[in-house]
Amino acid sequence: MLAMNYRGPQRVRIDQKPMPEIRHPQDAIVRVTRSCICGSDLHLYNGSVPDTRVGMTFGHEFTGVVEQIGPEVEKLKIGDHVLVPFNIACGKCVFCQQEMYGNCHESNPEATAVGGIFGYSHTAGGYDGGQAEYVRVPYADVSPTVIPEGMDPDDAVMLTDVVPTGYQAAEMGGIQPGDTVMVFGAGPVGIMAARCAWLFGAGRVIIIDQIDYRLEFARNYCPCEAYNFKELDDPVLFAKKTTDWLGADVCIDAVGAEANGSPFHNVLGRGLKMIGGAAPALHWAINSVKKGGVVSIVGVYGPIQTLVPIGNVVNKGITIRANQASVKRLLPRLIEHVQNGILDPKALITHRIPLNTCPTHTEFFPQS
Numbered sequence: 001m002l003a004m005n006y007r008g009p010q011r012v013r014i015d016q017k018p019m020p021e022i023r024h025p026q027d028a029i030v031r032v033t034r035s036c037i038c039g040s041d042l043h044l045y046n047g048s049v050p051d052t053r054v055g056m057t058f059g060h061e062f063t064g065v066v067e068q069i070g071p072e073v074e075k076l077k078i079g080d081h082v083l084v085p086f087n088i089a090c091g092k093c094v095f096c097q098q099e100m101y102g103n104c105h106e107s108n109p110e111a112t113a114v115g116g117i118f119g120y121s122h123t124a125g126g127y128d129g130g131q132a133e134y135v136r137v138p139y140a141d142v143s144p145t146v147i148p149e150g151m152d153p154d155d156a157v158m159l160t161d162v163v164p165t166g167y168q169a170a171e172m173g174g175i176q177p178g179d180t181v182m183v184f185g186a187g188p189v190g191i192m193a194a195r196c197a198w199l200f201g202a203g204r205v206i207i208i209d210q211i212d213y214r215l216e217f218a219r220n221y222c223p224c225e226a227y228n229f230k231e232l233d234d235p236v237l238f239a240k241k242t243t244d245w246l247g248a249d250v251c252i253d254a255v256g257a258e259a260n261g262s263p264f265h266n267v268l269g270r271g272l273k274m275i276g277g278a279a280p281a282l283h284w285a286i287n288s289v290k291k292g293g294v295v296s297i298v299g300v301y302g303p304i305q306t307l308v309p310i311g312n313v314v315n316k317g318i319t320i321r322a323n324q325a326s327v328k329r330l331l332p333r334l335i336e337h338v339q340n341g342i343l344d345p346k347a348l349i350t351h352r353i354p355l356n357t358c359p360t361h362t363e364f365f366p367q368s
């Protein structure tokens with residue numbers, strides 16, 4: 001089968017790889033119909049995630065048709081068209097029981113932080129992902145969900161990560177009616193977080209990025225105030241000025257470890273990899289929120305220390321909430337929001353690339 005193949009930092013290609021097989025009675029094999037590239041994949045691509053092994057197939061946002069099932073799979077049938085949440089969750093461990101499906105203790109038993117994630121390095125369990133023709137889906141009865149009748153698969157694939165992550169970013173902010181919410185990052189996740197902030201009663205939503213076409217889209221789609229941080233002298237000063245010098249009630253970090261805006265962070269975090277990434281967006285979020293406010297982090301960071309102003313967190317009495325999104329927990333509500341037209345996730349799609357038109361091994365290495 002054709003599958004994306006990681007060859008080292010900033011080197012990926014499409015190769016023929018062996019078909020996945022049922023390895024456990026609760027596995028399913030799914031023929032992929034759609035698969036997205038997440039901002040999280042860029043961290044892998046850039047070599048920022050430890051233990052990303054050559055040969056891995058990325059892709060944790062996908063839909064597909066069930067082709068084979070293990071003998072213990074009861075809910076899924078061959079032929080079902082399913083959306084597959086990015087978290088691999090057993091459904092039974094102490095964390096799954098608390099609906100912390102992103103922190104499953106069984107799907108990634110070697111780790112103490114994140115649970116298993118498709119195509120996300122061996123720090124997230126070493127599972128191959130869905131940027132391929134076929135993928136093995138463990139615990140097939142737990143998270144994979146049959147795409148509801150009438151739902152566009154383009155909407156369904158966005159429910160595997162982007163929509164729940166944006167929604168959970170807003171949810172973790174504990175937004176109160178009328179709150180000013182400031183979102184750092186106008187990628188799909190930040191845009192969805194800004195959109196969802198309204199659902200929790202925000203009174204004002206501001207989004208910050210440096211890419212104008214994304215800001216323009218966010219301005220209309222969320223809708224929200226959108227600013228290019230390169231045109232603001234200092235985003236923190238801007239946040240203070242625009243909130244009567246109090247700061248935003250809630251700040252959301254939807255950028256993560258590869259944020260721009262600080263040469264110092266860039267050199268230490270992205271160049272030398274001495275810290276868990278470049279964190280200027282988180283830095284700005286902490287300094288832009290009001291005293292007693294909430295900083296909600298969905299941006300991904302490396303496992304080691306990261307330069308953030310922790311003293312300001314203490315002295316301002318800030319609450320920090322963070323996690324990988326718990327997709328299965330949020331799906332029932334978010335499916336309803338899509339079906340009722342409250343959220344329109346497919347509007348975020350900009351590019352479509354069939355797997356067989358991506359560069360192949362032979363195109364990269366014509367002599368081999």
Ligand SMILES: NC(=O)c1ccc[n+]([C@@H]2O[C@H](COP(=O)([O-])OP(=O)(O)OC[C@H]3O[C@@H](n4cnc5c(N)ncnc54)[C@H](O)[C@@H]3O)[C@@H](O)[C@H]2O)c1
Pocket residue numbers: 038039040041042043161162165184185186187188189190208209210211214229254255256257258259260261280281297298299300323324325
């Ligand atoms: N917690 C989760 O469950 C979860 C799920 C999906 C994605 N993520 C993470 O969320 C983050 C965003 O994902 P995405 O797919 O939207 O990524 P993306 O790369 O498409 O978007 C990130 C955006 O941040 C902007 N940016 C860079 N530096 C900035 C700064 N200092 N201030 C403001 N904006 C800045 C970039 O220009 C870009 O538009 C990533 O870190 C990703 O790994 C987390």
Ligand SMILES: [Zn+2]
Pocket residue numbers: 038039040041060061086161
């Ligand atoms: Zn993702």
Ligand SMILES: [Zn+2]
Pocket residue numbers: 089090091092093094095096097103104105106107
């Ligand atoms: Zn579990």
